[in-house]
Amino acid sequence: MHTKLLFMDAFIQNNRVPNIIQLMSYHPDYLDCFLKTQHYLLHEDGPLPFDYRHYIAIMACGRHQCSYLIKLQAQEFLLHGGNADWLKGIDYIPQKLKDFLEINKILAHRPWLITKEHVEKLITGKNRWSLSELTHAIILCTHFHALSTFVFGCGLNDEIDFANGHTFSPSYVDDNDNYSSDSSNDNCDINNNNIVLFQSKDDEGSLRALMARMKELSEKKEEEELTVEERLKEFAKVESLSAEIATSQKIPSPSADVLRYVEDPTFAYTDFATRESVMEIPSFRANEYSWEEHGFSLANRLYSDIGSLLDDKFNMAYNLTYYTMGDNTQVDTSSFRKAIWSYIHTMYGIRHDDYKYGEVNQLLERNLKAYIKTVTCYPERLTKKDYDGVMREFKHSEKVHVNLMLLEARLQAELLYALRAIMKYMT
Known part of the structure; x- marks a missing residue:
C-alpha cells in the first residue's frame, strides 16, 4: 500500500510514473524521501522561477549525456x-x-575547483543572482x-512514449559488450511494466569472502586506534590506487540533442590525486567542513527546509x-556501506579523519x-559488461541500493564543495 501511494504521488508530480521511480520502488522508504525532495526542488515555493528550475536540470543532465532525464525535464x-x-540550446537562453x-561544469x-570567486562573479555580476537563487540552482544541478x-x-x-521507447528491447550489446543503440538507456527491459535489470551470473565464493572480511573487521574494532599519521597514509593509499584504476576510454559521442545544452563538452573528471596544484588544493577535511555541522544549516538558511530534506x-x-546480502540473512552490512560512501568521497578528495581507510581496500575488490x-x-x-562483472551474487534490489548510495554520496560531495565556497564568500 505504501508503494501504491508513492506511485500516486509520483503520478501527480510527473503526470506519469517514470521508469526511474518504478526502479526506486525497490526501496519505498528511500523513494518517499526522494519524491519529497525532488518535488520541493521543482514544484514548491522557492527562489527560482519554474522554467529556470527545469532548464537548470536539463543543463545538469547534459554534462553526462543523460538523454533520458533531459527528455523528462x-x-x-x-x-x-x-x-x-x-x-x-544554450545559445538561446538568458545571459x-x-x-x-x-x-554547472x-x-x-x-568540484574541488570551485571557489568563492565563482560565487562572487554570479552574485555581483550584471545579471546578478541572489544567494538564495544560487543555492537553489546549485542544489538542483547537483541533484540531477x-x-x-x-x-x-x-x-x-526511455519511457514508452519517447522516440526510442519500447516495451520489448532488441539486442542491445555489440561484439565489444558496448551499447549498440545511440540511446544511453538501453540496458534493462521493461516488460508489462516490470523493471528488469541486467541479468547477472553466479560467482561462487566472492560474496562469502566479502562477508568473511566484514566479520573479521567487526572483530577488530576493539583493537588499538590508528594514529593520525597512519590514517593519513591509508587515505593516501586509497586515493593513489583509485587514480590507477582505469575506466573505459571509449567515450560515447553525444547526440546533437544533448550537445546543444553543453558548454565545453570535453571537460571531464580527472583523478583528484593527480591534480596539478596539490598545495593550492589540499584534501577536503570533513572535520573542518562537514554536512552535519556546516552544510546542513547553511542550506536551510539560504533555501528554507531543503537542508532537512537532503539530510x-x-x-x-x-x-x-x-x-541481507544475496541469499544470506542477519548480515551487518554497515562496514560495506561505509566503505562505498567513503571511497566515493575519496575520489573527490574528501577525507574523514575518523574513518579507517584500510577498510576500503579490504572490502571493495578492484572491479x-x-x-x-x-x-x-x-x-x-x-x-553491460561493467555491470555484470560486479556484485554477481547480489539481488537486483541490492544493486539498486548500491547505486542509490553512489547517487547520494556523490551529491553530498558536490554540495560540500559548493556550500563551502558560498560560506567563504559570505565571510
Whole structure:
C-alpha cells in the first residue's frame, strides 16, 4: 500500500510514473524521501522561477549525456510555460543562465575547483543572482548530476512514449559488450511494466569472502586506534590506487540533442590525486567542513527546509539495510556501506579523519572500485559488461541500493564543495 501511494504521488508530480521511480520502488522508504525532495526542488515555493528550475536540470543532465532525464525535464519545462526557443540550446537562453554554465561544469566533474570567486562573479555580476537563487540552482544541478549516475548505473530505458521507447528491447550489446543503440538507456527491459535489470551470473565464493572480511573487521574494532599519521597514509593509499584504476576510454559521442545544452563538452573528471596544484588544493577535511555541522544549516538558511530534506535522504540511503546480502540473512552490512560512501568521497578528495581507510581496500575488490568510479565519474561510459562483472551474487534490489548510495554520496560531495565556497564568500 505504501508503494501504491508513492506511485500516486509520483503520478501527480510527473503526470506519469517514470521508469526511474518504478526502479526506486525497490526501496519505498528511500523513494518517499526522494519524491519529497525532488518535488520541493521543482514544484514548491522557492527562489527560482519554474522554467529556470527545469532548464537548470536539463543543463545538469547534459554534462553526462543523460538523454533520458533531459527528455523528462524538457517536457516539464514546456508544461510550466518555458520558452520553447530555449530548447534549441544554450545559445538561446538568458545571459543569467549562461553565466551559470561554468559552475554547472565544474561541479559535475571537478568540484574541488570551485571557489568563492565563482560565487562572487554570479552574485555581483550584471545579471546578478541572489544567494538564495544560487543555492537553489546549485542544489538542483547537483541533484540531477547525481541522478544521471543512477540512470546509467541501473541501465534505464526511455519511457514508452519517447522516440526510442519500447516495451520489448532488441539486442542491445555489440561484439565489444558496448551499447549498440545511440540511446544511453538501453540496458534493462521493461516488460508489462516490470523493471528488469541486467541479468547477472553466479560467482561462487566472492560474496562469502566479502562477508568473511566484514566479520573479521567487526572483530577488530576493539583493537588499538590508528594514529593520525597512519590514517593519513591509508587515505593516501586509497586515493593513489583509485587514480590507477582505469575506466573505459571509449567515450560515447553525444547526440546533437544533448550537445546543444553543453558548454565545453570535453571537460571531464580527472583523478583528484593527480591534480596539478596539490598545495593550492589540499584534501577536503570533513572535520573542518562537514554536512552535519556546516552544510546542513547553511542550506536551510539560504533555501528554507531543503537542508532537512537532503539530510533525511542522505541518512536513508546510507543507513538503509534489510540485513541481507544475496541469499544470506542477519548480515551487518554497515562496514560495506561505509566503505562505498567513503571511497566515493575519496575520489573527490574528501577525507574523514575518523574513518579507517584500510577498510576500503579490504572490502571493495578492484572491479567493484572500477564500477563505482565509472558510475560516479563517467556514467555515460558504463557498459553491460561493467555491470555484470560486479556484485554477481547480489539481488537486483541490492544493486539498486548500491547505486542509490553512489547517487547520494556523490551529491553530498558536490554540495560540500559548493556550500563551502558560498560560506567563504559570505565571510
